[in-house]
Amino acid sequence: MEKYNIKYFYKRLYCFHKKRRGAYNKANAYIPPFHLENIMERGLETFFEGFLKKESVFFDKKALQSSYIPETVNHREDQIKQMANILAPVLKGDKPSNLFIYGKTGTGKTLTAKYTTQQLTEIAKRENIPLEILYINCKLKRSTDTEYRLIAQLATELGKSIPPTGLPTEEVYKAFIRALNRQQRNYIIILDEIDQLVSKAGDNVLYNLTRINEDTESQISLLGISNDIMFIDNLDPRVKSSLSEEEIVFPPYNALQIQSILKQRAELAFNKGVLMEGVIEKCAAYAARDHGDARRALELLRVAGEVADRKNLKAIMIDNIDEAEEKIEKDRILDIITTQPKQYHLLLFSILSLKPNRGNALFTGEVYEIYKALCKKTNTTILTQRRVSDIISEFDMLGIINAKVISKGRYGRTRDISVEIPEAMLPRIKKILEESIRI
DNA sequence: CCTCCACCGGAAAGCCGGGTCA
DNA sequence: TGACCCGGCTTTCCGGTGGAGG
Numbered sequence A: 001m002e003k004y005n006i007k008y009f010y011k012r013l014y015c016f017h018k019k020r021r022g023a024y025n026k027a028n029a030y031i032p033p034f035h036l037e038n039i040m041e042r043g044l045e046t047f048f049e050g051f052l053k054k055e056s057v058f059f060d061k062k063a064l065q066s067s068y069i070p071e072t073v074n075h076r077e078d079q080i081k082q083m084a085n086i087l088a089p090v091l092k093g094d095k096p097s098n099l100f101i102y103g104k105t106g107t108g109k110t111l112t113a114k115y116t117t118q119q120l121t122e123i124a125k126r127e128n129i130p131l132e133i134l135y136i137n138c139k140l141k142r143s144t145d146t147e148y149r150l151i152a153q154l155a156t157e158l159g160k161s162i163p164p165t166g167l168p169t170e171e172v173y174k175a176f177i178r179a180l181n182r183q184q185r186n187y188i189i190i191l192d193e194i195d196q197l198v199s200k201a202g203d204n205v206l207y208n209l210t211r212i213n214e215d216t217e218s219q220i221s222l223l224g225i226s227n228d229i230m231f232i233d234n235l236d237p238r239v240k241s242s243l244s245e246e247e248i249v250f251p252p253y254n255a256l257q258i259q260s261i262l263k264q265r266a267e268l269a270f271n272k273g274v275l276m277e278g279v280i281e282k283c284a285a286y287a288a289r290d291h292g293d294a295r296r297a298l299e300l301l302r303v304a305g306e307v308a309d310r311k312n313l314k315a316i317m318i319d320n321i322d323e324a325e326e327k328i329e330k331d332r333i334l335d336i337i338t339t340q341p342k343q344y345h346l347l348l349f350s351i352l353s354l355k356p357n358r359g360n361a362l363f364t365g366e367v368y369e370i371y372k373a374l375c376k377k378t379n380t381t382i383l384t385q386r387r388v389s390d391i392i393s394e395f396d397m398l399g400i401i402n403a404k405v406i407s408k409g410r411y412g413r414t415r416d417i418s419v420e421i422p423e424a425m426l427p428r429i430k431k432i433l434e435e436s437i438r439i
Numbered sequence B: 001c002c003t004c005c006a007c008c009g010g011a012a013a014g015c016c017g018g019g020t021c022a
Numbered sequence C: 001t002g003a004c005c006c007g008g009c010t011t012t013c014c015g016g017t018g019g020a021g022g
Helices: A006-021 A040-053 A077-092 A109-127 A147-157 A169-182 A194-201 A204-215 A230-234 A237-243 A255-269 A279-289 A294-310 A318-338 A342-358 A364-378 A385-398 A423-438
Strands: A099-103 A131-137 A186-192 A219-226 A246-250 A401-407 A413-419
Touching (some): A077 A109, A077 A186, A077 A246, A099 A109, A099 A230, A109 A131, A109 A186, A147 A204, A194 A204, A194 A219, A194 A230, A204 A219, A230 A237, A279 A318, A294 A318, A342 A385, A364 A413, A364 A423, A385 A401, A385 A413
Parallel strands (some): A099 A246, A131 A186, A186 A219
Antiparallel strands (some): A401 A413
16 A cells, blocks of 8 residues: 555544644543644644655656546547547437447557547537437446446436336336437447446347437437457347447557557656656567557556555666566456455365365366365355356456366366466465455 | 266256335 | 345256267
């Protein structure tokens, strides 16, 4: 945790407040108000001074966050032009075609879409054209991963609050349409990570959304963003044809392009001269290595800066990037594991405790046996093997284990499970799991 | 070439805790 | 209050299958 973050600041302020009024300490002795001793000014002053003096390599960290929209979007001129062409009719009051955007993660899809629509709204506002953009990120957990919730979310954006559950879905649609009709406008709905939505809620939602124009005076265009290119092929043909009336592909950035993006952002984010030679190049190279993910590059740079700050360095060294990469991966795994429910912990613990004597080739059956024993020992209900099998798949998808289906011939078919957590982290993780299991 | 193991993974249905509404 | 609805998690049921060993 950073020492001088906002929480810390408020804590200090609160302490200060108590001291100003005077307070009783643990031994119930009255400690006189600050100003009587004239320490207060000094205390607070030094705090603020420290806060100001505390040197940071950052000037404005925001510029490195993935949600930041820069003044100009580099290397996406073509896509912006295409998108503008497709969406422009909305300015004349016509309904633009539905648009489908795809490209790998970190290729600037969301950024470009937001940037373009932002410009669009500005012009629309100036010219007094009724236009509204609704942006929904379907990946944000718990808010929009089912049909009900998506529509509810959309309706909420239109200022119609809908209870988070309880109503029939039909009712929610009606409320949404009423909200649309309340003011006749053109709407562009951006559905980010639309593949996530479909995998969880099915393509029914999309079908209904594409058909909703028939029930309302307002016109609605959909703008779907996906990083899974195959996703569109698995859709209902009717949805497919109407959703992808237009398509734009975002190719990955190459190393040079990532470099220039990083430079642009770094200029805003860091103080002058804190970047050592070669830092940006290295970040870019790391990110280009796995398919030109600019978001990753930015994150890497940001964390490298944080590492340098924590070490009280005045500049970001090349080594900090390696440390940053390690830290990101570590935090990711730790975050995944600590947020899992107990059953998952039990299972993971079984896998880990089986690992030392069986090497790196565990089979579902053995894991399940250990898991059952563990459940009995800790007095937990035992899940069926079918369910456990699903949990193993989930771990696989999260990237903390690797589970491949193999055939052992006469000895059946099973999954070959190996652990993907770095060796160095294992003791710590085991400890976390143990604690969670006990309780 | 056939068999048959030990599990995979799809489909459907049940249960539970959260909610609305009249 | 009871009738309903939803989503998440789980169980039940069951057809499917790659390949070692006969």
